[in-house]
Amino acid sequence: MITLGTQGKNTFLADVNKKSGANVLECYQCGKCVGTCPVSQYMDFPPREIMQMIKLGLRNESYMANSHWFCLTCSACSGRCPREIDIPAVMEAVRHLAIEENYINDSTKVKEIRKFHEIFLAMIKRYGRNYELRMMAEFNIRTRNLFKDMHLAPKALLKGKIPLGVKPLKSAKAIKRMYELAEKLEKNK
Amino acid sequence: MKKLTYFPGCSAHGTSEEFDSTLKLVLKTLDVELEDIPDWNCCGATSAHVMTENLAYALPMRNLVLAEKLENTTMGIACASCYQRMKVTKVHMDENPELAQRINTTVVEEGTYKGTVDVKSMLQYFYEDIGVETIRGKVTKSLAGLKVACYYGCLLTRPKNITKFDSPEYPVSMDQICEALGATATEFDYKTECCGASFSISNTEVVLNLSGQILAMAKESGAHAIVVACPLCQSNLDMRQPDIEKQQGVKYDIPVFYITQLMALAFGNPVDQLKFPKHIVPVEGALANIGKIDPVPQKVKKPIKAVEAESEVE
Numbered sequence: 264m265i266t267l268g269t270q271g272k273n274t275f276l277a278d279v280n281k282k283s284g285a286n287v288l289e290c291y292q293c294g295k296c297v298g299t300c301p302v303s304q305y306m307d308f309p310p311r312e313i314m315q316m317i318k319l320g321l322r323n324e325s326y327m328a329n330s331h332w333f334c335l336t337c338s339a340c341s342g343r344c345p346r347e348i349d350i351p352a353v354m355e356a357v358r359h360l361a362i363e364e365n366y367i368n369d370s371t372k373v374k375e376i377r378k379f380h381e382i383f384l385a386m387i388k389r390y391g392r393n394y395e396l397r398m399m400a401e402f403n404i405r406t407r408n409l410f411k412d413m414h415l416a417p418k419a420l421l422k423g424k425i426p427l428g429v430k431p432l433k434s435a436k437a438i439k440r441m442y443e444l445a446e447k448l449e450k451n452k
Numbered sequence: 453m454k455k456l457t458y459f460p461g462c463s464a465h466g467t468s469e470e471f472d473s474t475l476k477l478v479l480k481t482l483d484v485e486l487e488d489i490p491d492w493n494c495c496g497a498t499s500a501h502v503m504t505e506n507l508a509y510a511l512p513m514r515n516l517v518l519a520e521k522l523e524n525t526t527m528g529i530a531c532a533s534c535y536q537r538m539k540v541t542k543v544h545m546d547e548n549p550e551l552a553q554r555i556n557t558t559v560v561e562e563g564t565y566k567g568t569v570d571v572k573s574m575l576q577y578f579y580e581d582i583g584v585e586t587i588r589g590k591v592t593k594s595l596a597g598l599k600v601a602c603y604y605g606c607l608l609t610r611p612k613n614i615t616k617f618d619s620p621e622y623p624v625s626m627d628q629i630c631e632a633l634g635a636t637a638t639e640f641d642y643k644t645e646c647c648g649a650s651f652s653i654s655n656t657e658v659v660l661n662l663s664g665q666i667l668a669m670a671k672e673s674g675a676h677a678i679v680v681a682c683p684l685c686q687s688n689l690d691m692r693q694p695d696i697e698k699q700q701g702v703k704y705d706i707p708v709f710y711i712t713q714l715m716a717l718a719f720g721n722p723v724d725q726l727k728f729p730k731h732i733v734p735v736e737g738a739l740a741n742i743g744k745i746d747p748v749p750q751k752v753k754k755p756i757k758a759v760e761a762e763s764e765v766e
Contacts, residue, residue, distance in 0.1 A: 282505075301646040301662050333658075336498070337606035337646040342620040349611070359505055372655060379654035380499035387500075387511070391493045393462035402653055412653070415691060422730050424691065426466050433491045437561050441514065444558035445506040 273320040282356035289346045290314040296340035296350055305372075306330040310340055310350050313357065326366035331358040332373045363449075375406050388442045391432030396425050456577065457524045457569065458486040459515060459538065461531035461683070462494050467691075468683030470727030471530055474712040475574060477726075481590050481719040482582055489518050489527075497533035498650040509551075510558040512541035517562045519569045526570045528577045532607040532682035533649075535573040536614070542571050543614050573608050575681040575711065576617045579625040587632045592720035594634030597741040600714075601640040601675035602626040603666060605647060605685045620644065626711055630679060633718040634742075638673035642666045647688040656692075663688045664696040667704045676738040678708045686710060690732050707735040 280286055296303075296310040303309040307328040308316065316325045325331075334354040341350045361368075368374075382401050386394055403411050419425045432438060456479070464472035479486060492515050501508035515538065519527050529535040545552035546567045556565050572580070578587065604623050612620040621644060627637035645666055648659030667689060670678050680686050690708040697703055713726050728735045 301648075302658060305658060333655075335606070335646055335649050335651065336501070337649070338610040338620075339606065339644070339646065342610055342612060351611075355501065358502065362503065376651070376654045379650075380502050383499035384496075384503060384507070387494045387496065393466070393494050395462075395466045399653060412656070415695075418732060419691065422732070423469070424467055424687075424730055424732075426469075430465070432493055434493075434561070437514070438493055438511075440560060441510050441558045442507065444560070445504070445510050448506045448554065448558060449504060 273318070275320045275322040275325070276317055278360060279317050279353060279356045282359060283349060283352040285349045285353050285356075287314055287317045287348070287353060289348055290318070291346065293345060295343050295345065299339045299343050301337060301339065302333045302335060305333050310334075310354070314348075314350070314353070317353070317357070323366070325357050326361035326364070327368055329368055329370060329373050330354065331361070332368065332376050334358075378402065378405055388439060389431075389435070390429050391435045391438045392429055394429035396427060397429070399425075454482075454484045454581075455524045456484050456486055457519050457522050457527040458488050459492055459495075459519070459527055459529045459534060460488070461529065461534040463531055463683040467687050468531065468710070470730050471683055471686070471710045471712060474710060474716045474721075474726055475530055477716040477721050478712050478719065481716075481721075482586070484582075486528075487522055487524060489515055489522070492518065495534040495537040497531075497537045501537065506555060506558065508537070509541050509544065509555045512538045513545065513552075513555055513565055514559045514562055516542060516545075516567075516569060516571075517559055517565050520566055521563070525568060526572060526577070526581070528572055528574050530574050530683070532573060532605060533684060535571065536607040539571045540614055542567065542569075573615075573617070573681065575604075575608055575626060575629075576615075578629060578711075578715075579618075584628050584632045587629055587715070591633055591718045593718055593742075595630075595714060595718050595742050596634040597743060598635040598677065598714075598738065599638055599675050599741070600630050600635050600677050600679045600709075601638050601670035601673050602630060602643060602679050603640070603647075603670070603685060603689070604643050605680070605682045606644060606649070608681060609644060626679060626681065629711065630714065633714055635714065638670075638675045640670060640673045640675065642669040645669075647685045649684055649688070652684065652688055652692070656695075659688050659692060660696050660699055663692055664700055667693065667696060667706060668700075668702070671704055671706055675706065676741050677735070678706060679711050679714060680708055681711045693733050705733060705737065707731055707733045707738050709735070 294311045308330050313330050331354040336351045338351050403409050496511035552565050609618045609623045610620045618625045630637050648662040651658045686708050
C-alpha cells in the first residue's frame with residue numbers, strides 16, 4: 264500500500280524542496296526532462312517519474328531508485344523544463360538525503376559509482392589534488408576488476424597522458440581540516 | 453599587458469597537460485600574463501557535490517578566497533568542471549551571505565570570502581575579454597580548409613542562470629573563434645550533449661554510448677576534427693574513441709583538439725610545441741586539410757605506431 268507521506272503531510276516533498284531550493288509541486292509531468300536526459304534509459308525511474316514520486320511522498324522508493332546516482336548533473340533537463348525547475352538540484356537533494364539516512368542501493372552499478380566518488384574524495388583529502396593514476400588503480404582493486412581499462416594504460420602512460428605521480432599541496436593539512444569541519448557542519452544542521 | 457588570475461585544475465598537470473601548455477602559448481601571443489593561485493586545491497568535481505553539500509562548496513571556496521588576495525579580479529579556469537563548481541559556489545555564496553558565512557567556517561586559515569573575484573571559463577575569457585576580432589588579427593597561418601565540429605559539452609554554458617554565457621542549447625562562441633582562425637565550423641547538433649563525464653571510470657558503458665553518439669554526429673556534420681574546451685570531454689572522445697569504434701564497428705578516426713591547440717597553430721607557433729603526439733587519435737589526416745604544414749614530430753615513435761595498429765577495426 265502506498266502511504267502518502269506521514270500523518271497526511273508530505274514530509275518528503277518538504278524535505279526535498281527545502282534541500283534543493285526547487286518547488287517540485289510545480290512539475291506538471293510533461294516529460295520533456297525524460298526526452299532530454301542522456302541517461303534516462305539507465306534509470307529505474309526517469310526524472311519525470313521521480314518528480315511524481317516526490318509529490319506522492321514515496322520516500323523509500325525514491326531513495327532506493329538508481330536514478331539520482333545516474334544523474335550526471337548536465338542540466339539539460341532544467342534548461343528545457345517549461346516550469347524551470349532545477350531538476351538536477353532535486354536529484355542531488357534526494358541523493359544527499361538517501362546518503363544521510365543511510366539508504367543503500369546495492370546494485371553493482373550504483374555501488375561502483377559510489378565507490379568511485381568515495382575514492383576520489385579520499386584522494387583529495389590526502390593530497391589536496393587528484394592523483395589520476397592512483398585513483399584508477401584503487402578503483403580497479405576495490406571493485407575487484409583488476410584489468411579494467413588496462414588496454415588503455417600502455418598508450419596513456421607512454422604518451423604522458425597520465426602522469427605517474429602527484430605534487431601534494433603545501434597546505435594539505437588545511438584540506439584535511441576542511442574535511443573534518445565540513446563533516447561536523449553536515450551533522451549539526 | 454593584461455593580467456589574469458589562473459586556476460589550472462588537477463587535469464592540467466595530468467590528462468590535459470596539452471590544454472594548459474598551449475593555453476600559455478596563446479596567451480603569450482594575446483599579451484596576457486597569468487598569475488597562478490598559490491597552492492590551489494582540487495575543486496572537488498564531480499564527487500564532492502555528488503556525495504555531500506558542504507564540502508562541495510568548501511573546496512572551491514578556498515580557491516576563491518586565495519584568488520581574492522591577488523590583485524586581479526577575474527579568474528580564468530581551464531577545466532570546464534572546475535569552472536562550473538567554482539562558478540556555482542560563487543553565485544550561491546553571493547546570493548546567500550548566510551550560507552557563505554557557514555561554509556567559510558570550514559576555510560579556516562585562508563580568510564574571509566568576500567566575493568570580489570569574477571569566475572570565467574577560458575572560452576568565455578577569449579570571447580568576452582579578448583574578442584573574436586583581436587583573435588582574428590593575430591592569425592598568421594590560416595586554418596582554411598579545416599572543417600571542425602565545435603563541442604561545448606554540458607558545463608561551459610549550463611545551467612544558464614549560473615554561467616550567464618552564450619546559449620545553453622546552441623552556443624556559437626567557439627564556432628566564431630574557429631572561423632576567425634580560418635577554419636569552417638560545421639552545423640553540429642550535438643554541441644551541448646553530455647559525453648558521460650565522470651562516468652569515464654565508474655560507468656564506462658554509458659560513456660561509450662554517449663560519446664559514440666557525439667562522434668557519429670560530428671562525422672555526419674562533415675567535420676575533419678572535433679574542437680573542445682574541456683579536459684574530460686577531450687579524454688572521453690579521444691582516449692575512448694578506439695573502444696567506441698570497436699563496440700560500434702565503425703571507424704571514426706576523428707581527432708579531438710583543444711581550442712587552444714588550434715589557436716596556437718593559427719598564431720604561428722611551431723607544430724612541435726602543440727603536443728599533438730599526446731593524442732590517441734592521430735591528428736595528421738585532419739591537419740592535412742589546411743595545406744602545407746611541417747610534419748608532426750613523432751617523439752615517441754614506436755609506441756605510437758603500435759597504438760595505431762592496435763586501434764584498427766576490421
